[in-house]
Amino acid sequence: MSALSPISRAACIGGGVIGGGWIARFLLAGIDVKVFDPHPDAQRIVAEVLANAERAYGLLTGAPLPKRGALTFCASVAETVADAQWVQESVPERLDLKRRVLAEIDAAAPADALIGSSTSGLKPTDLQAELTHPGRLFVAHPYNPVYLLPLVEIVGGAATTPETVARAKAVLDAIGMKGVVIAREIEAFVGDRLLEALWREALWLIKDDICDVETLDDVIRYSFGLRWAQMGLFQTYRIAGGEAGMRHFLAQFGPCLQWPWTKLTDVVDLDEALVEKIGAQSDAQAGGLSIRELERIRDENLVGIVQALKAGQGGEGWGAGRLLKAFEQRLWAQAGAAPAADTAAPLELVQTRVSPAWIDYNGHMTEHRYLQVFGDATDALLRLIGVDLAYVEAGHSYYTVETHLRHLDEAKLGEVLTCTTQILGADEKRLHVFHRLCAGPERREIATGEHMLLHVDSKAGRACPAAAPVRAALDVLAQAHAALDRPIVAGRSVGLKAPAPAA
Structure with a gap:
């Protein structure tokens, strides 16, 4: 099960504009998704939507998303929904078609599976008419793009159980969406x-x-x-x-x-x-501009608006920005401590992939993304020694006060990046780390980052000693890394030598 969501398996029937958005939303929440769509270009269309979604998420948040769910295309509705916990129907807006497809879903899905319809106007009572288990059917009407816009109208029909509505809302809330329950069903609901x-x-x-x-x-x-x-x-x-x-x-x-x-x-x-x-x-x-280009422009604009709203209200957030802020806090909290690592070698705490959002006009990873990966590695190290979200919320953390980056090679779209971290020194207030960033299966070194961090009391606004458990965990790592060879480039300064004075 995804650490992010109370479900781990979803099925999507239909992979068009709305169905493709649902697929991306579920996958990026760490949920495995099976898809059925008879359209001959379904796999290409879904892949393009997913690429845009990953690009948008790379712009939207730096919080650690769960590992992307597995995507599987199936040959029938029955195969697609056989083990699903949530089934999302997104077929064309025809009552006869939806009833037929929903009946197939109802007959093949597990008894406890939720069944949501993406209909933008049909009443759920009409959709339930031919189902054997109508209590689990509800309308889950999203807005395009589903992977960015968080709202979902939850509308129950005459036979929909309160438990179904509550479960659906809990799943949506967990994956960063805003499930709003419409009190009475009418055609087209509220938004439309x-x-x-x-x-x-x-x-x-x-x-x-x-x-x-x-x-x-x-x-x-x-x-x-x-x-x-x-x-x-x-x-x-x-x-x-x-x-x-x-x-x-x-x-x-x-x-x-x-x-x-x-x-x-x-x-x-x-x-x-x-x-x-x-x-x-x-x-x-x-x-x-093509549709895909317009989608990317739309996504960038939406990300900018939501990010601005996240910074509103003195950092508390407003509207969709507050929702994003709360979602990110859950992501950070669920990231938990970094996994145990081999302390006899530089720590390997971060592995990621170059996403479309990280590519510059030259087709390579833009330079500030190198610093982002190094920042992620530093955050993973801090979680490993106990500087987690609760520690930060209590008023203490490590702040980076000095950085030296070396850009050695280029990273290409889709390449796997691995970052290793070596502790060069530590005392009660300071932490000196050295990161190496490698790309591809050959693990060629493409950048290094040397950083000095200072432990602070964020409420008092000054440096202070780290808590005893944090310091103890850090000392274990620092002592182990003291036996490692010190990088020859550590401590290197930046700049040209001053010219010799004229004779």
Whole structure:
């Protein structure tokens, strides 16, 4: 079982835009995923979505994710769900198709498996109609990209048990998602009801030549879209009411709802001319960028917004940023102590792989990622000696105060990186370490990092001796490493020799 999630095996039926996002979300949470999708390009599509997801996670967080789950493509629905703990159905939005596929899932999945449907509008009671075990079926409606956007609407049908809803929410919470339980089932639930209203009005604005698609998107992304990203609708309007708050806002702007502005009850005719008009404007807006390129741009923007929200509220986080902060704290806590290591040699505490997010314009690992891996190795060493999350939260840690990096070779996309750590010296307050970073099966040395760390009382803002158990664990390692050959480059300075004075 993944250290991150209460489940370790998931099955995904359908690997398109939404199904592929679910696959990536589960895999990056350390969950093994089996997939069934009859599309001839399913494996390629899922691989591309997963590559984008890994790139986005590399930008989003430096917390230690669990080992990626195993991905398996299967030849039938029954084979896919045979040992699943969570089955996510993401087939096209047709009631007859979904009922048929869900019946296959229900017949073959283990009795205690959760069955979620990604439907964006069908009521779960209608989906349950032909199931033998309808109590475990619920709607788990996510938002694209599933691997980055955390919200999932959990909607139970008439036969869905409260236990099913509670279990589903617990799994989603554990993998960094926000499971919101919708109290009553209606078509399209909550999110799509709101989006449908906006979409209907937008189509009229394009049809009537009020604006083009670029202008309409600009209106959203440069104004209320930014507000919605962190406060939603009602809290945004509360602020708009000024010091008098929501009641004043409703009194002031409520009468507008009676004005004949909207066309929400008048359905636009999506005839061939309007479809072509919107399609041509959308093509021009894309500027030749492929769907995968647009996805990567979208992911980078979302990461930036969430990271900014994580830093809000004096570091406490806000909205999706607070959710990410809590998720990262669980990741760090679940990382626990580093595994026991052979102290007779430099410690091998970190092994990772060069992800797409680490690649620069030359196609090689960008230079600040070398420091990131060395930082991960230092963190693993600290966990090994007892400087874990609880120790840090109690107000003590080691801070890096001096660093010297040597870049010796390039690392390529997908290469396995191994970092070793040697302790060069330690006393009650200081820790002197030397890292070597090697790449590929031949373990060629591509960088070294020499670091001096200082133990601090973070609340007092000054150096202090490490706690006795930490110091004892560190002394054992330092004494063992004292017998190792000291790296010949340790202590090397940076710079050119000063020129000789002129005669």
